[in-house]
Amino acid sequence: MARNKTQILVVDDDQGHRSTLATLLSDWSHRVTAVVDGESAIDACKNSPFDLVLMDVRMTGISGIDALKAIRVHNPAIPIIIMTAYSDVSNAVEALKAGAYDYLTKPLDFEELKLTLERAAEHLKLIDENSALKMALAQTFNPGEVIGKSPQMHALFEMVSTIASSEATVLITGESGTGKEVVAKMIHANSNRKNGPYIAVNCAALTETLLESELFGHERGAFTGAEKKREGRFWAANKGTIFLDEIGEIPLAMQAKLLRVIQEREIQRVGGDHVLKVDVRILAATNKVLKEEVTAGRFRQDLYYRLNVVSLRLPALRERREDIPPLAMHFLKKFAKKNEKNVKGFTPGAMDVLVKYAWPGNVRELENTVERAVVLLMGEYASERELPPALFDQAEEEIAPSRDFSDMTLEEIERVILTEVVENVGGNKSEAARRLGITRKTLASKMQRS
Structure with missing residues (x-):
């Protein structure tokens, strides 16, 4: 919401100084409330939405620094400017550490005060613009399969809201089924190109010859079967966004082009x-670790750096298990409507199975599982009976007897564990190293030694 007049709270136990400031700020077209001490300032901030606080550091009762800390607990975003005597600059430093926006020394230089208020106004403007962008993101885009309230997804949405309006190339990474294209559509829908075309290309689905024609187009007679001119996906995406899915599958010759x-x-x-x-914005996605592909000579380093201007990693579903219940309910409602069934939810046992399962196929696998349950369901609540056996096979594996390492050397045990962890994360050595609590370099050294 845009601000009209800045609402300023003046806090000072010196009546003369307080009155002078209130008059001056009113003359500068601000709305002013003045209080005599820190306790009154804390109460005022709890009851009224002030845009800014101008507060003396030395007052009877609680100090300005203590009042600052209390106000920031209630409203951590509000800019608080501390006033202090020249001899008490150390208090100002302490106030800045406690979260003060700035400090001014007494007697106040009114021109300096005016400039400080203008900077604070710009700060408030940025807060408003950021809030407006987040609101626009929420209103413009229905996240669908990217539903989630986990910290990982909150961070992802924050990042998308920040980069959507830019022209930066974005590389979206994550395992298969995590919803990379949905995020690409979200970026486009909230960009300045939202009224332009959105063109998606699955690079893994085409041969090298077909991929070049698909991306760049061809002239009539360019090759056998080219009976008419083709514009190509990049031209179709002009003034809009092109999404290159599975970018890691592009052959080296095509990478140069x-x-x-x-x-x-x-x-x-x-x-x-x-x-x-x-004139296109480029978004790309891959389930590969492109740094490893570069090291292996399968992906051009210069292309990698061109694509990786901004990187977004989508977490695997097993990394955000708190999102499984809302996602499952979203799909349940979707497929209940599609199949014209009156389905109310999951039994506690069924939901427990869903939450505990590792979901190697991520959100896509969860969606298919819930659709299957709805199709098979005869009653109002999906139970364990409607879930596929694979979900229970994993549970049995988890309680199976542990392997007998008694006849193995420490080096052999380490080799088995390293190999299993790497296999469990689909060969992603960076993720394997993270789970093992070691660096990727240490993992590579240990595997080479094994």
């Missing part, structure tokens, strides 16, 4: 002589 397009924003159709300028 794609790098040129990203650098120059120019394309050349297969069999064509003309260079065409395109």
